[in-house]
Amino acid sequence: xxxxxxxxxxxxxxxxxxxxxGIGNIWRFPYIVGQNGGGAFLIPYLISVFLFALPxxxxxxxxxxxxxxxxxPAFRAxxxxxxxxxxxxxxxxxxILSYYLVITSWVFAYTLFFALNRPVEFEAFTNSYYPLIxxxxxxxxxxxxxxxxxxxxxERLSRYLIPVLVAILLILAAYALTGSGALAGIAFYLTxxxxxxxxxxxWAAAFGQAFFxxxxxxGILITYGSYLGRTNIxxxxxxxxxxxxxxxxxAGLIIFPLVFxxxxxxxxxxxxxxxxxxxxxxxxxxxxxxxxxxxxMLFVAALTSAVSMLEVxxxxxxxxxxxxxxxxxRLVFCAVMLLGLPSALxxxxxxxxxxxxxxxxxxDYAFGTLGLIVAGLLVSIVAGWFMNQDWIFDxxxxxxxxxxxxxFLIRYAIPLVLSVTLLAxxxxxxx
Numbered sequence: 001x002x003x004x005x006x007x008x009x010x011x012x013x014x015x016x017x018x019x020x021x022g023i024g025n026i027w028r029f030p031y032i033v034g035q036n037g038g039g040a041f042l043i044p045y046l047i048s049v050f051l052f053a054l055p056x057x058x059x060x061x062x063x064x065x066x067x068x069x070x071x072x073p074a075f076r077a078x079x080x081x082x083x084x085x086x087x088x089x090x091x092x093x094x095x096i097l098s099y100y101l102v103i104t105s106w107v108f109a110y111t112l113f114f115a116l117n118r119p120v121e122f123e124a125f126t127n128s129y130y131p132l133i134x135x136x137x138x139x140x141x142x143x144x145x146x147x148x149x150x151x152x153x154x155e156r157l158s159r160y161l162i163p164v165l166v167a168i169l170l171i172l173a174a175y176a177l178t179g180s181g182a183l184a185g186i187a188f189y190l191t192x193x194x195x196x197x198x199x200x201x202x203w204a205a206a207f208g209q210a211f212f213x214x215x216x217x218x219g220i221l222i223t224y225g226s227y228l229g230r231t232n233i234x235x236x237x238x239x240x241x242x243x244x245x246x247x248x249x250x251a252g253l254i255i256f257p258l259v260f261x262x263x264x265x266x267x268x269x270x271x272x273x274x275x276x277x278x279x280x281x282x283x284x285x286x287x288x289x290x291x292x293x294x295x296x297m298l299f300v301a302a303l304t305s306a307v308s309m310l311e312v313x314x315x316x317x318x319x320x321x322x323x324x325x326x327x328x329x330r331l332v333f334c335a336v337m338l339l340g341l342p343s344a345l346x347x348x349x350x351x352x353x354x355x356x357x358x359x360x361x362x363x364d365y366a367f368g369t370l371g372l373i374v375a376g377l378l379v380s381i382v383a384g385w386f387m388n389q390d391w392i393f394d395x396x397x398x399x400x401x402x403x404x405x406x407x408f409l410i411r412y413a414i415p416l417v418l419s420v421t422l423l424a425x426x427x428x429x430x431x
Contacts, residue, residue: 003068004150006227011155013239016224018158018304020214020244021165023103026298027273029213030252031266034188036205037196044203048210049241052417055409056216056376057237059383062395064225065233070315071219074226078387085378086219090313092371093218094332097309098340099363102347104302105131105138106274111299114291119282122274126347135344139337141303146310147329150227154307161300166247168297173253175290181260188266189256204424207417208373214244217376217418220308223315233396273298310336365429373422377415384410 006012033041067074075086109130113119125131145153176182196202211217228236259266264276281291310332317328345351346358354362383392384407393403 014158019308022305029248030255037193039190040192044206060221061225064222072316099343105134111295176257179261182257185256185260
């Protein structure tokens with residue numbers, strides 16, 4: 001079977017940016033910055049991105065391009081005993097996708113509501129069974145994209161939607177910065193509180209956000225790298241990282257001016273997007289248009305990320321068992337939708353909960369927070385200690401000194417940082 005390829009470097013970059021930029025960039029990053037010292041937080045965050053997340057991105061791309069295969073078979077090529085580790089990573093990202101599709105479906109619903117100029121309150125929406133309908137519709141959109149292939153599906157979607165995402169971000173930022181609370185919002189967002197830099201939890205938050213935002217350790221870049229031709233991996237990873245940072249920073253210039261102009265809670269998370277901001281859009285001139293732009297922006301970010309997540313298990317099944325893309329996509333789509341059904345039902349009239357917590361929220365913590373860090377640990381340890389180092393350095397190039405630094409980061413620094421971040425997340429949740 002002839003392996004699919006990106007049609008160009010630009011197509012690969014846009015698809016990878018689409019993978020990295022998700023809903024979390026739009027509402028999670030600004031809040032994390034504001035909560036952890038404002039502008040001062042950017043210091044540990046940028047260190048985290050370029051010293052730790054970027055090398056792991058390069059490692060994933062190098063693994064995929066050298067072995068020309070997806071996550072499961074790539075780990076088998078490193079060593080037969082590591083195949084279950086690769087499958088575990090595929091399982092983690094599939095579980096993340098299962099509930100991520102639920103949130104994406106809410107965004108899709110709200111985009112449609114504002115397009116029809118018929119906004120619906122979030123409580124009324126989730127007290128019905130309409131979320132199930134939108135969950136299925138959103139899943140079908142993601143399924144159709146991945147089934148169409150790398151060039152005709154994933155790459156084509158990203159070529160159209162990433163420029164749309166950036167354009168909407170710029171429009172909304174221009175509007176938000178005209179608000180009465182814009183200066184106060186920017187001050188809260190970017191004024192550095194350097195005293196917070198002595199707090200280890202701020203550094204742990206920076207590490208966690210860096211890996212969360214760039215989607216490293218999830219196997220996506222191993223899969224995307226397997227479709228990549230000869231190009232400079234350091235340059236490619238750097239472009240993806242910088243684009244992701246700029247989009248996240250720009251999102252903050254939308255969220256905080258709006259929050260301070262209308263007296264909202266920047267820590268509201270889901271409520272900010274689905275409750276507070278829709279009420280604002282309903283009370284300002286051209287609110288329907290603003291709401292449509294805002295939710296279209298969120299949907300684009302969510303959709304491109306969901307597509308990249310679905311591609312990981314689909315590619316693993318194709319490469320492991322020789323299935324056609326259509327058959328593999330159908331199989332994975334059905335499995336992911338079944339896995340996501342409890343999360344979808346937890347925000348309907350049925351209210352599926354465990355320990356008085358919606359199942360979606362439990363899944364987000366177990367897989368999207370802890371599972372993501374575990375996956376990154378597994379990638380760095382297996383590839384750093386057991387993969388032929390000549391394979392890696394054939395792909396990333398660089399001087400001998402640079403390669404020694406890279407090896408140290410992958411073998412020692414990144415596993416240590418991820419272990420500390422994992423422990424900090426557990427301690428923070430326990431507290």
